[in-house]
Amino acid sequence: MIDIIILSVLLVLGAGVAIAEPAACDAATFAGILPADASIEKITLVESGASYGEGASDLNYPVSPTNLPELCAVTIQVVSSPTSLYRFGLFLPSDWNSRFLAVGNGGFGGGINWLDMGAGVQYGFAIVSTDTGHNSTTADIAWALNNPEKKTDWGWRAFHGSVELGKQLTEAYYAARIAYSYYNGCSTGGRQGLKEVQMSPDSFDGVVVGAAAWYTSHLNPWVTKVGTYNLPFNGTNHIDAALFPTMAREVIRQCDALDGLADGIVSLPSRCNPDYTTLSCSGPAGANRSACLTDAQIATAGNAYADYRAAASGELLYPGLTPGCEAQWSLVLNQTSTSPYGINYIRDFVYDDAEWDWTAYNDSVLEYAAQTDPGNATADDYDISAFRGRGGKLIMYHGLADGLVPPKGSELYYQKTVEAMGKGNLSGVQDFFRYFEVPGMGHCYGSSVGAPWAFGGGSQGSVLGTDVWSVPGFRNAEHDILLATMAWVENGTAVESVVATSWLGPYNASTPVLRQRPLCPYPQTALYGGQGDPGNAASWSCGLNVSVVKPIPTSAPIPSAAGVCSWDVALTIASVTGLLVAFMLI
Numbered sequence: 277m278i279d280i281i282i283l284s285v286l287l288v289l290g291a292g293v294a295i296a297e298p299a300a301c302d303a304a305t306f307a308g309i310l311p312a313d314a315s316i317e318k319i320t321l322v323e324s325g326a327s328y329g330e331g332a333s334d335l336n337y338p339v340s341p342t343n344l345p346e347l348c349a350v351t352i353q354v355v356s357s358p359t360s361l362y363r364f365g366l367f368l369p370s371d372w373n374s375r376f377l378a379v380g381n382g383g384f385g386g387g388i389n390w391l392d393m394g395a396g397v398q399y400g401f402a403i404v405s406t407d408t409g410h411n412s413t414t415a416d417i418a419w420a421l422n423n424p425e426k427k428t429d430w431g432w433r434a435f436h437g438s439v440e441l442g443k444q445l446t447e448a449y450y451a452a453r454i455a456y457s458y459y460n461g462c463s464t465g466g467r468q469g470l471k472e473v474q475m476s477p478d479s480f481d482g483v484v485v486g487a488a489a490w491y492t493s494h495l496n497p498w499v500t501k502v503g504t505y506n507l508p509f510n511g512t513n514h515i516d517a518a519l520f521p522t523m524a525r526e527v528i529r530q531c532d533a534l535d536g537l538a539d540g541i542v543s544l545p546s547r548c549n550p551d552y553t554t555l556s557c558s559g560p561a562g563a564n565r566s567a568c569l570t571d572a573q574i575a576t577a578g579n580a581y582a583d584y585r586a587a588a589s590g591e592l593l594y595p596g597l598t599p600g601c602e603a604q605w606s607l608v609l610n611q612t613s614t615s616p617y618g619i620n621y622i623r624d625f626v627y628d629d630a631e632w633d634w635t636a637y638n639d640s641v642l643e644y645a646a647q648t649d650p651g652n653a654t655a656d657d658y659d660i661s662a663f664r665g666r667g668g669k670l671i672m673y674h675g676l677a678d679g680l681v682p683p684k685g686s687e688l689y690y691q692k693t694v695e696a697m698g699k700g701n702l703s704g705v706q707d708f709f710r711y712f713e714v715p716g717m718g719h720c721y722g723s724s725v726g727a728p729w730a731f732g733g734g735s736q737g738s739v740l741g742t743d744v745w746s747v748p749g750f751r752n753a754e755h756d757i758l759l760a761t762m763a764w765v766e767n768g769t770a771v772e773s774v775v776a777t778s779w780l781g782p783y784n785a786s787t788p789v790l791r792q793r794p795l796c797p798y799p800q801t802a803l804y805g806g807q808g809d810p811g812n813a814a815s816w817s818c819g820l821n822v823s824v825v826k827p828i829p830t831s832a833p834i835p836s837a838a839g840v841c842s843w844d845v846a847l848t849i850a851s852v853t854g855l856l857v858a859f860m861l862i
C-alpha cells in the first residue's frame with residue numbers, strides 16, 4: 277500500500293513538474309546498485325553544447341553527436357558469460373522528462389549507437405544503447421564464429437540486459453521512478469524492438485520499430501539465395517550493375533501513375549508488375565546494347581522479385597525483392613559471392629565454417645538456420661498479448677522503396693500477428709499495433725525520388741546531422757512518430773496518421789520543405805483529394821481507395837505490397853556528410 281502511494285506520488289511528479297536534483301555524476305552514485313557482473317568503464321559530466329562518444333574506436337558508430345544538453349554519460353560493462361561481455365552507454369540529462377528511451381543498432385555491427393542517443397537525449401529522455409557484445413562494422417560477423425555466447429548477446433541478451441540495468445541506474449540517478457519507457461529503432465533495431473516485446477513485454481510502454489529485420493533465420497539465407505540468381509558474375513544470366521538505373525527508370529515509367537497520381541513516386545507498388553520485354557535486346561531497345569536486357573537477364577530479374585518458396589513444399593520462406601528496387605540491387609545482386617550479410621551469417625552464425633561457399637546453397641541451409649536459430653535472434657513470436665495486456669502500444673513502419681530488407685517482410689509479421697491475435701480480424705490488433713508503409717522511402721530513411729521520409733524514426737535525425745533530432749521545424753505528435761506514440765501511450769490518442777517530410781536538399785533540413793504527406797495505418801493509404809498542391813499534407817487523407825485497394829479482410833490473407841527502392845542517394849549523401857550509413861544495414 278505504502279509502495280503504491282509512493283509510486284503514485286512519484287508518477288505525478290514524473291508527469292512533467294520539477295523533480296529533485298539528480299545525484300552526482302560519479303561512480304559512487306551507482307556503486308550500490310551495480311550487480312557483481314557489471315562495472316563502470318567510464319563516467320563523465322558532459323557540458324551543455326559539447327560532443328560525446330567514442331570516435332573511431334567505435335567501429336560501427338565512429339561519428340559522435342554534437343551540441344548535447346548537459347548530461348551524465350555512463351559506460352557500463354557487463355560480463356554475460358565466461359566467454360562474452362557487453363557494454364552499454366547511458367545519457368542522463370540534467371533536464372529530464374521523466375521518461376526512458378532505448379535505441380537500437382544496425383546490421384551485425386558492434387558498437388554503442390551514440391549518435392541516436394544524442395538525438396534521443398534532446399527530447400529529454402534518459403537513454404540507453406548497447407554495443408550488442410562485440411566491436412565490428414556492420415557486415416563483419418567473424419566475431420560470432422564458434423562463439424555461441426556472443427551470438428546470444430547479439431541476438432537479445434545484450435539489449436535486454438542493458439535496458440534492465442539502464443533503467444535501474446536511471447532511477448538511482450534521479451531518485452525517482454521512470455514515468456514511461458519507450459523504444460525507437462530501425463533495421464536490426466526493428467528486430468531488437470520486436471524481440472524485446474516478445475521476450476519481456478514489461479520493458480516498454482511504447483515501441484517504434486522500422487524496417488524490422490525480424491526474421492533472421494530466413495532473411496539472411498534469402499539474401500544469399502537471391503544473390504545466387506545473378507551469379508556467376510561472368511554468366512550470361514548476370515545483369516551488370518550499370519543496367520540497374522535503367523531498370524529503375526523503366527519501373528517508375530510503368531508504375532508511377534497506377535496509384536492515381538503521376539508524381540514520380542510509386543505509392544502502390546502492389547499494383548506494379550514490371551514488364552522488362554520493353555527493354556529487350558531483341559526489341560527496339562536493342563539498338564542500344566548498354567541499355568537492353570537479354571531473355572536470360574529478364575529471367576534473372578523475374579527470379580529476384582519472386583517470393584522464395586521451399587522447393588519441396590511450396591511453403592513461403594521469405595518474400596521477394598519488390599518491383600522498383602533496381603536502383604539498389606547492387607547490395608544483394610552485385611556481389612561476386614553473394615552479399616556479406618547472407619554468406620557471413622551462414623558461415624559465422626549457422627555452420628561455424630569460415631570456408632562455406634555460396635555454390636553449396638540449397639533449401640537445407642535455411643531449414644537448418646530456422647531449426648537452430650543461433651543466438652535465438654529471430655523475433656517470430658506472433659502472439660504478443662502479454663504486451664498488449666499491460667497497455668503496450670506498438671508502431672511498425674517500412675519504406676516501400678527498401679531494397680535491402682523487403683517491406684513485404686513487415687507485412688508478413690503484421691499479417692501473422694493479425695492471424696494469431698485477431699483470428700484474421702484486423703481490428704483485433706489495431707487497438708495496440710499499427711503498421712505504416714512509407715511510399716518511396718529507402719532503407720530506414722531517404723528517398724531517391726524526393727518522397728517524404730522524415731518522421732522521427734530510428735536514425736533519421738542522425739542522417740540529417742550530428743545534432744539533429746525529431747523533425748526540425750515540426751517537433752510535434754503530428755509529424756514525429758515517437759511523439760505520436762507517446763500521445764497514444766500517455767493520453768490514449770491512437771495514431772491515425774503521421775505526416776512525413778522531405779526537403780529540397782535531400783538530407784538538409786535547413787533547406788525548404790519539398791513535400792509533406794500523411795502516412796496511414798495499413799491497409800489504408802494516403803489518398804490525394806484531386807485538388808491542391810500534392811506537396812502539401814492537407815491535400816491528402818487516409819483511407820481505402822476501393823478502386824485500387826480492396827478493403828481488408830476479416831479472416832482472409834492480407835494482400836501483399838511490393839516496393840521501390842532508393843539506396844544510391846542515401847549512400848552518396850552520407851559519404852558527402854561523412855556520416856556512417858552502412859551501420860544500419862539489415
Ligand SMILES: *[C@@H]1O[C@H](CO)[C@@H](O)[C@H](O)[C@H]1NC(C)=O
Binds near residue numbers: 333411
Ligand atoms: C574496436 O576495434 C578497433 C580496431 O581493432 C580498436 O581500435 C578499438 O579500440 C576497439 N574499440 C573498443 C571499444 O574496444
Ligand SMILES: *[C@@H]1O[C@H](CO)[C@@H](O)[C@H](O)[C@H]1NC(C)=O
Binds near residue numbers: 510
Ligand atoms: C567464368 O569464370 C570462371 C571462373 O573464373 C571460368 O572458369 C569460366 O570459364 C568463366 N565463364 C565464362 C562464360 O567466361
Ligand SMILES: *[C@@H]1O[C@H](CO)[C@@H](O)[C@H](O)[C@H]1NC(C)=O
Binds near residue numbers: 536823
Ligand atoms: C482511386 O484510384 C483511381 C484509380 O487508380 C484513381 O483514378 C482515383 O484518383 C483514386 N482516388 C483517390 C481519392 O485517390
Ligand SMILES: *[C@@H]1O[C@H](CO)[C@@H](O)[C@H](O)[C@H]1NC(C)=O
Binds near residue numbers: 522564566567
Ligand atoms: C545507351 O544507354 C545508356 C544507358 O542508359 C545511355 O547512357 C546512353 O546514352 C545510350 N546510348 C544511346 C546512343 O542512346
Ligand SMILES: *[C@@H]1O[C@H](CO)[C@@H](O)[C@H](O)[C@H]1NC(C)=O
Binds near residue numbers: 517518606611612
Ligand atoms: C558492382 O560490382 C563490381 C565488381 O565488384 C564493382 O566494380 C562495381 O563498382 C559495382 N557496382 C555497383 C553499382 O556497386
Ligand SMILES: *[C@@H]1O[C@H](CO)[C@@H](O)[C@H](O)[C@H]1NC(C)=O
Binds near residue numbers: 638
Ligand atoms: C544441400 O546442402 C547440404 C549442405 O551443404 C548437403 O549436405 C545436401 O546434400 C544438399 N542437398 C541437395 C539435395 O543437394
Ligand SMILES: *[C@@H]1O[C@H](CO)[C@@H](O)[C@H](O)[C@H]1NC(C)=O
Binds near residue numbers: 471475652654655656
Ligand atoms: C527465444 O525467443 C523467443 C522470443 O522471440 C522466446 O519466446 C523464447 O523463449 C526464446 N527461447 C529461449 C531458449 O530463450
Ligand SMILES: *[C@@H]1O[C@H](CO)[C@@H](O)[C@H](O)[C@H]1NC(C)=O
Binds near residue numbers: 701830
Ligand atoms: C472484427 O472485430 C471488430 C472489433 O472487435 C468487430 O466489431 C467485428 O464484428 C469483427 N468482424 C468479424 C467479421 O468478426
Ligand SMILES: *[C@@H]1O[C@H](CO)[C@@H](O)[C@H](O)[C@H]1NC(C)=O
Binds near residue numbers: 753767
Ligand atoms: C497529453 O495531453 C496533454 C493535454 O492536451 C498535453 O499537454 C500533453 O503534451 C499530452 N502528452 C503527450 C505525451 O502527448
Ligand SMILES: *[C@@H]1O[C@H](CO)[C@@H](O)[C@H](O)[C@H]1NC(C)=O
Binds near residue numbers: 781786
Ligand atoms: C544546408 O542548407 C543551408 C541553407 O541552404 C546551407 O547554408 C548549408 O550549408 C547546408 N548544409 C550542408 C551540410 O550542405
